[in-house]
Amino acid sequence: xxxxxxxxxxxxxxxxxxxxxxxxxxxxxxxxxxxxxxxxxxxxxxxxxxxxxxxxxxxxxxxxxxxxxxxxxxxxxxxxxxxxxxxxxxxxxxxxxxxxxxxxxxxxxxxxxxxxxxxxxxxxxxxxxxxxxxxxxxxxxxxxxxxxxxxxxxxxxxxxxxxxxxxxxxxxxxxxxxxxxxxxxxxxxxxxxxxxxxxxxxxxxxxxxxxxxxxxxxxxxxxxxxxxxxxxxxxxxxxxxxxxxxxxxxxxxxxxxxxxxxxxxxxxxxxxxxxxxxxxxxxxxxxxxxxxxxxxxxxxxxxxxxxxxxxxxxxxxxxxxxxxxxxxxxxxxxxxxxxxxxxxxxxxxxxxxxxxxxxxxxxxxxxxxxxxxxxxxxxxxxxxxxxxxxxxxx
Ligand code: F3S
Numbered sequence: 001x002x003x004x005x006x007x008x009x010x011x012x013x014x015x016x017x018x019x020x021x022x023x024x025x026x027x028x029x030x031x032x033x034x035x036x037x038x039x040x041x042x043x044x045x046x047x048x049x050x051x052x053x054x055x056x057x058x059x060x061x062x063x064x065x066x067x068x069x070x071x072x073x074x075x076x077x078x079x080x081x082x083x084x085x086x087x088x089x090x091x092x093x094x095x096x097x098x099x100x101x102x103x104x105x106x107x108x109x110x111x112x113x114x115x116x117x118x119x120x121x122x123x124x125x126x127x128x129x130x131x132x133x134x135x136x137x138x139x140x141x142x143x144x145x146x147x148x149x150x151x152x153x154x155x156x157x158x159x160x161x162x163x164x165x166x167x168x169x170x171x172x173x174x175x176x177x178x179x180x181x182x183x184x185x186x187x188x189x190x191x192x193x194x195x196x197x198x199x200x201x202x203x204x205x206x207x208x209x210x211x212x213x214x215x216x217x218x219x220x221x222x223x224x225x226x227x228x229x230x231x232x233x234x235x236x237x238x239x240x241x242x243x244x245x246x247x248x249x250x251x252x253x254x255x256x257x258x259x260x261x262x263x264x265x266x267x268x269x270x271x272x273x274x275x276x277x278x279x280x281x282x283x284x285x286x287x288x289x290x291x292x293x294x295x296x297x298x299x300x301x302x303x304x305x306x307x308x309x310x311x312x313x314x315x316x317x318x319x320x321x322x323x324x325x326x327x328x329x330x331x332x333x334x335x336x337x338x339x340x341x342x343x344x345x346x347x348x349x350x351x352x353x354x355x356x357x358x359x360x361x362x363x364x365x366x367x368x369x370x371x372x373x374x375x376x377x378x379x380x381x382x383x384x385x386x387x388x389x390x391x392x393x394x
Contacts, residue, residue: 001030001169002037010165018068022161029158030169039131039170042149044072044163045120047079047106047135048156049311050349051100053374058156059099062106065164072111073166077120078104079136080291082350084342091355112163116344117320119227119291121147131174133162137240138290139201141230141323144241146223150174153240173240181243183208184257187217189264193383197225199270199364201232205239207260214243217262224296231290232365273360274368277378281313282361284377285391286347287384288318289364294327297341300384301330307392314357314393318346337392348374363387 003011013020013025025135026038048054082100083089089097108114115123118136126143127134132151134140135158143149152172154162162168173179185204191197204213221229233239243252287300300317309315317334321343324331331341347360348367352375360371361380368381382390 001027001035003027007038007167016068017165018065018070018254022070022164025157025161026165026169027166030171031264033169033171035169035171036164037170038167039108039174040166041074041162041168042130043075043120043124043134044159045077045079045132045134045136045139046107046112046156046159046163047215049078049103049116050080050082050345051096051103052082052351053349054103059103059106062103062389064104066109068349070110070164072163073353074163075124076112076163076391077115077117077123078107079118080116080345080349082345084345084350087340087342088350088355092351093354096351103202108185110164115320115322117291117322118346119293119320122291122293122320123322131168133159133168136158137234138227138231140240141234141242142227142290144173144179145230145243146226149317150179151240152235159356160367179241180212181214181257183209183213184259185215185262186259187215187262189262189267191218191221191225193385194225194228194363195365195381195383196267197221197228198232198363198368199267199274201229202236202274202369203266203270204234204363205233205261208237208239210238212239212241212243214257216244218244222295226291227290227293227361228365232369235369250332270365271381274365274381274393275379276372277359277380279309279359279361279378280390282359282380283314283357284347284352284389285313285315286318286360286362286367287364287387288316288342289346289348289362289367290321291346292317292319294323297323297330297334299329300388301333303384303388304334304337304339304392306394307337309391311394313391315339316342316347318342320344339391347371352377361387361390
């Protein structure tokens, strides 16, 4: 891999061990994936911030990096951690809270923005065509497919290295030739509810392997529908982007692509597979995976109307601090029902089991996909409408 003089100096340790290590991570990755050079990134987004998912080992390493005085070189944001300061921190064991807070302090000391969201694009959307080094898979697919930015699915360490060096290896979907669709997916199923898009994503994730799809048959999807589709696609598979617009279809020459059809029964079966309980009284009803947009917060507030959450059920709506602040009036409306608008975390990356939650109902296929293992919980996957019906007194 070609390195500039400056990059070589960093690689040789002239700027200290920490930068050297970050550069070595990037060069190793670049060599592995056939990159010929490093390219500058507009922003980096680091995952593995939650103490629950990160585990014990890297805390010391991160602390050493921060103590070495390393700072982010570009705009750098953080994925959700395991605590919501207002609603959850007081309910979790003290040792977990303490370590999580320490981790957050370390990241913030290095210059990371205390965003704690999987939807950093709501804080600042990337420039169209910009190269990024993002690690959260749902955000990666959304950035590539909907926002027109270019990012591989980074791991936590490579996104961290990219944040500090400000560069990433020029490989994968940073290269035009690797962004072309490889398979035409004709969706014949009507996509009527939010949950249908998530089910489509999980179904495709399982069958596509790493083939980028050109998806046809999406009738006027909202941005939130596409967010659900991408989050689920990345959960069940390795695809980092999809094409869905007619411009991509024209450019590609659909007839040369391998083809597959998705029918209603594929989506129904996917929802059934992801649903492990039919309980009418889940411990938790959860919306906001990926984190809610202002539109979604508004929709939930409107749909709640004046209703109240049933006794014995928790209802969480997860979003970022940024969106909670922006949608204050709607947040008040939601919380007046007894629901909690949770920021900085989500049901998957906090310790729901330690809160006594054994059953989760959600409109997110991604949560349904992960909760049985990550939360040791039974799951009911259903539309937002059905989630609200279950959570609220009529
Ligand atoms: Fe975000 Fe948590 Fe879902 S991090 S994508 S809300 S699993």
